[in-house]
Amino acid sequence: MTAIANRYDFVLLFDVTRGNPNGDPDAGNLPRIDPETNFGLVSDVSLKRKIRNYVELAHRGEEGRHIYVQESSILNEQHRKAYKAVAPYKDDPKTDKAAKLNPRTDDEAHALTKWMCANFFDVRTFGAVMSTGINCGQVRGPVQIAFAQSIEPIIAQEISITRMAATNEAEKKQKAEGDDSVDRTDNRTMGRKHIVPYGLYRAHGFISAKLAERTGFGEGDLELLFTALAEMFEHDHSAARGEMASRKLIVFKHDTALGKASAHSLFERVRIGRNIDGEFRDVEDRRIDNAPPARKFTDYKVEIDRANLPDGVEIIERL
Amino acid sequence: MPYGIRLLVSGERACFTRPEMKVERVSYDVMTPSAARGILEAIHWKPAIRWIVDEIRVLKPIRFQSIRRNEVGHKAPAGKIKQAMNRGDLGDLQIVVDEDRQQRAATVLVDVAYVIAAHFELTERVGLDDNEGKHLDIFNRRAERGQCFHQPCLGTREFDARFELLSPDAPPPTPHPDDRLPALGFGATPRDLGFMLFDIDHDAPGRPSLFFRAELRDGVMTVPHPNSPEVRR
Numbered sequence: 175m176t177a178i179a180n181r182y183d184f185v186l187l188f189d190v191t192r193g194n195p196n197g198d199p200d201a202g203n204l205p206r207i208d209p210e211t212n213f214g215l216v217s218d219v220s221l222k223r224k225i226r227n228y229v230e231l232a233h234r235g236e237e238g239r240h241i242y243v244q245e246s247s248i249l250n251e252q253h254r255k256a257y258k259a260v261a262p263y264k265d266d267p268k269t270d271k272a273a274k275l276n277p278r279t280d281d282e283a284h285a286l287t288k289w290m291c292a293n294f295f296d297v298r299t300f301g302a303v304m305s306t307g308i309n310c311g312q313v314r315g316p317v318q319i320a321f322a323q324s325i326e327p328i329i330a331q332e333i334s335i336t337r338m339a340a341t342n343e344a345e346k347k348q349k350a351e352g353d354d355s356v357d358r359t360d361n362r363t364m365g366r367k368h369i370v371p372y373g374l375y376r377a378h379g380f381i382s383a384k385l386a387e388r389t390g391f392g393e394g395d396l397e398l399l400f401t402a403l404a405e406m407f408e409h410d411h412s413a414a415r416g417e418m419a420s421r422k423l424i425v426f427k428h429d430t431a432l433g434k435a436s437a438h439s440l441f442e443r444v445r446i447g448r449n450i451d452g453e454f455r456d457v458e459d460r461r462i463d464n465a466p467p468a469r470k471f472t473d474y475k476v477e478i479d480r481a482n483l484p485d486g487v488e489i490i491e492r493l
Numbered sequence: 494m495p496y497g498i499r500l501l502v503s504g505e506r507a508c509f510t511r512p513e514m515k516v517e518r519v520s521y522d523v524m525t526p527s528a529a530r531g532i533l534e535a536i537h538w539k540p541a542i543r544w545i546v547d548e549i550r551v552l553k554p555i556r557f558q559s560i561r562r563n564e565v566g567h568k569a570p571a572g573k574i575k576q577a578m579n580r581g582d583l584g585d586l587q588i589v590v591d592e593d594r595q596q597r598a599a600t601v602l603v604d605v606a607y608v609i610a611a612h613f614e615l616t617e618r619v620g621l622d623d624n625e626g627k628h629l630d631i632f633n634r635r636a637e638r639g640q641c642f643h644q645p646c647l648g649t650r651e652f653d654a655r656f657e658l659l660s661p662d663a664p665p666p667t668p669h670p671d672d673r674l675p676a677l678g679f680g681a682t683p684r685d686l687g688f689m690l691f692d693i694d695h696d697a698p699g700r701p702s703l704f705f706r707a708e709l710r711d712g713v714m715t716v717p718h719p720n721s722p723e724v725r726r
Contacts, residue, residue, distance in 0.1 A: 183644075199596050200561035209558060210603070217562055218651035223590075243565060244587045286571055289578045304569035318644055320653045321506065380653065382643035436639020438655040 177389075178316075178396050181433035182381040183426045185444045186221075186322070186403055189374045189471055193416015196220045197368070204368045205330045212327035214373045218319045221377060224406040226296050229398060231409050233295075239398075242294040242302060287313055291389045298389045299399060316386035317399065322377035325446050326457050326468060333367045369416060372469045378441055379403075383431035400425065404493045421471055423492040424478060434486035443479040443489075497547065498632060499659040501666065502532055503606035506558070507647030508599055512690055512702055518599040520648065522555045523709065526716045527692040528648055529609045532656065535645035537632040541623040542613040549714045550608035551677055552668050561598040565590055605647060608659065608666055633658060668712050678709030686714070691724050701726065 188195075196216040197203035206215040226241050233239040291298045291313060301315030340363055381396070400423065407418040426440045447454045448462045454475045455462050468474060480489060502524075509521040509528050526546040533544045565588055577586045613628060635641065636658035645654040659666070668677060678684035686707035694701050704725045705717055717723035 198561065199563065200559060200598060206560075208603075210556075215560075217560070219562055219564075240583055240587075242569065242587055244589050245591060282575075283571070286574050286578065290569070290574055293583060302569055304571055304574060314643070316643070318646070318650050318653065320651055323505075378653065380644035382641075384642045430640075432635060432640040432642065434638060434640070436656065437644060437653070439639060 176392055177386040178381070178383050178391060178393055179431055181383045181428040181431055182396070183428075183433075183437040183440055184379045184381070184400075184403075185422070185424045185441055186377040186379065186420060187374060187422040187424075187446070187476065188322070188377070188407060188418060188420045189372065190370050190415070191372055191417040191470070192369050193418060194368050194370065194414050195373065195375065195418060197414070202366075204332075205328065205370050205373075207328065207330060208323070212329075214324035214328035214370060214375065216322040216375055216377070218321055221319055221322065221406075222296075222300055224410050225299075225399065225402045228402040228406040228409055229295050232402075233398070238293060239295045240293050241296050242290070243296055288390075295395065295398070298391050298395060301389070313389055314385055315389055316382045316384075316391045318380040318382070320378045320380075322375040324373045324375050325474065326374075328370050328373045329467075331369050331371060333369060335365045335367055337363045337365060339363070367414070372467070372473075374421070374446070374468065374471065374474055376444075376446065378437070380437060387431075400492050420493055422476055425490040425492055427488045427490055429486040429488070435484040439484075440487065443483075445477045445479065447475050447477070449473055449475040497610060497612040497661070498533075498629070498636070499661070499665070500533070500536075500609045500611075500636060501606065501657040501659055502609060502645070502647070502654045503552075504647045504652055504654050506601050506603055506652045507605045508601040508652060509648040517597050518601070520557070520600060520602050521689055522602075522686055523551055523689075523707065523714055524549050524605075524607050524609075524647070525690045525692075526705075527690060529607075529611065529716075530692065532609065532645040532647075532654055533611055533632075535643050536635050536641045536656070537628065538642070539623075539628065541616060541619040542628050543616050544611055544613050545718060546609060546611045546716045548610045548716055550610070550665060550667075551709060551712050551714065552606040552608065552666060552672075553604055554668075554672050554674065555676060556603050557600050558603045559598050559600050561596055563590070564595050564597050566593045566595045601652070602647075610665075673712070677712045679711055683711075684709040688725070691717075692719070694726070 194203070194205050195214070196206050198206040206217065207213070208215055223245065226243060227245060229239060230241045230244065287304065290302065290304060296302070297313055297315070299315050299317045301313040303312050386392075404420050404423050407420055410418065424444055428434045445456075447456045447459070448465060448468065449472060450462060450465055454477055478489060478491075483489065507520065507524070508518055509523070509525045510518045511521055526549070529546045529549055530544045538544070567588065569588070573586060577584055613625070615623065615625065636656065639656075641656075645656060646652055647654045667673075673679040675682070676684060686709060688704045689707035691703040691705045694703055703719075705723050707714055
C-alpha cells in the first residue's frame with residue numbers, strides 16, 4: 175500500500191443533544207468537565223474508540239481492515255468462542271514463555287510490525303505498543319487526536335429515573351422493608367442519568383505523512399478515516415449518548431509531507447461563535463450574556479477564514 | 494552557543510509522567526529535558542545530530558488537573574503475533590478492551606507554555622555533507638513555517654503542542670508579572686523541583702534512566718549537558 179504523501183490537520187465539530195458524550199469514571203459517570211472552566215471534554219481515546227467501532231462495523235472481516243483493539247459488544251461472540259475452542263490456538267504456556275525471547279532480531283521485529291500494520295486498520299492509523307520485553311515492536315501511528323473541548327461551558331444535568339423491577343430477591347426484600355407507603359410498588363429501583371442538554375464540541379487532529387510512510391497508511395485509509403469521523407456517531411446510539419452527530423469536518427491539506435503552515439495557525443481559521451439573529455458573535459462577546467443558552471446547532475455559527483491561506487494549503491470541507 | 498535555537502511551545506494540557514508514578518500517571522511540575530528533545534526531534538532530526546537542551550523557561554503557573562480514563566491493560570504480545578503471522582490467519586489476535594480494562598487517573602498539567610533553548614551537536618554518524626549550518630537552517634525553516642515530521646506533543650500524544658520559533662536576538666519571553674511567584678522560582682530562593690528525569694540512555698544496555706537535580710530559578714530550569722557529572726546515572 176502506498177502511503178499518503180500529504181500532511182493533514184483537521185477540525186471536527188460534533189454535538190450532543192440531551193446525552194452524555196463521554197462519562198468521567200472519576201465523577202460517577204458525569205460528563206467530563208474541565209473543573210476550572212466548566213468546559214465539557216471528550217477524551218481522545220473516546221473518539222478513537224468510535225472510529226474503530228465504525229470501521230469494524232462497516233468493513234468487518236475485510237482484508238487489511240481488521241481492528242486489533244476491540245470492544246466485545248460489537249464482537250461476534252460465537253465467532254470468538256469458536257476460535258478459543260480450537261486447540262492449537264489456545265494459550266499454550268510454552269509459547270508464552272518463548273514469547274519473552276521474541277523477537278530476537280530487529281529484522282524479525284520489523285517483519286512483525288509490518289505484518290500487524292498491513293492487517294489491522296487501527297494499528298496502521300493510531301499505532302500500537304507491541305512488545306514483550308524487547309522494545310522494538312512499537313508503532314507510532316500517523317493519526318493523532320487531541321482532547322475535544324466544548325465551545326461554551328456546559329451544564330451537566332442529573333436526571334433520576336426509576337425501574338419497575340429489582341435486581342434480585344434480596345434487593346426486593348430490602349425495598350419492601352424500607353418503604354411504608356401503600357401505593358408504591360415494592361420492587362422499584364432508582365437510577366440516575368447524566369445528560370448535557372446541548373453541547374457543541376471541537377476536536378483537533380493531525381495526520382503525519384512521514385509516520386504514515388512507516389505504517390503504510392494510504393489514501394484509502396485516509397478516506398475511510400474521514401468517513402468514519404463523519405459517520406461514527408450514526409452508529410453509536412445508546413441510552414446514554416442521547417443524540418450525537420458530527421456537524422463539520424474541516425480538513426487542511428498541505429501539498430507536502432511536512433506541511434506548509436503550523437497546525438494551530440490553521441485551526442485559528444475556524445471560528446465558532448453564537449448565532450444571534452443571523453449575526454456572528456464571538457462566544458466571549460459580553461453581548462451574548464443575555465442570550466438564552468445554546469440548545470441546537472443553529473444557535474452557533476461556524477466561520478472559516480479563507481483569506482490569505484498559506485501557499486500550498488487547501489481547505490476541504492468534508493462535512 | 495553558535496547553533497542555538499529557542500522554541501516557544503504551549504498547550505492546554507501536558508503530562509510529563511514521573512517514572513515512579515506511571516501506573517496512575519502523575520506529571521512532573523515542568524517539562525523534562527527528554528520531552529523537550531522529543532519536541533525538537535518531531536520538527537527536525539537526523540542520526541547525524543543530537544539535540545542538547547540548554548534550558549527550559551516556564552511561562553505559566555504550575556497547575557494540575559486529574560483525568561481518569563479507561564485504558565487497556567496489556568501490550569500486544571510479539572509471540573502471539575508471530576504465531577498468527579506464521580499460520581497466516583488472524584485468529585484470536587485482538588485485545589477485547591472490556592475484558593482487559595484498567596481505569597487509570599492521570600494528574601496532568603493545565604495551560605502550559607515553555608521556551609526551550611537548545612542546540613545540537615554532531616554525532617559520529619555524521620556524513621560528508623552534514624554540517625551544523627545545514628541542520629540549523631532546516632530546523633529554523635521548518636519551525637518558522639510550522640512544518641514538522643509529526644505534530645509534537647507535550648508528554649503524551651493526546652496533548653498536542655503548539656510551537657513557534659523565537660528569533661535569536663529577541664529578548665526571552667517572561668511570565669506575566671502576576672505570575673512571577675516563588676512557585677516558579679522567583680524571589681530570593683530558587684524552587685527545588687527535586688530529582689527529575691533527564692533522559693533515557695538509549696545506547697546503554699537496558700536503557701537506564703538518567704536523572705538530574707532540577708531547580709527553577711526565576712522561571713528558568715537550567716539543564717546540564719549530558720556528559721556533565723550533574724547527570725546521575
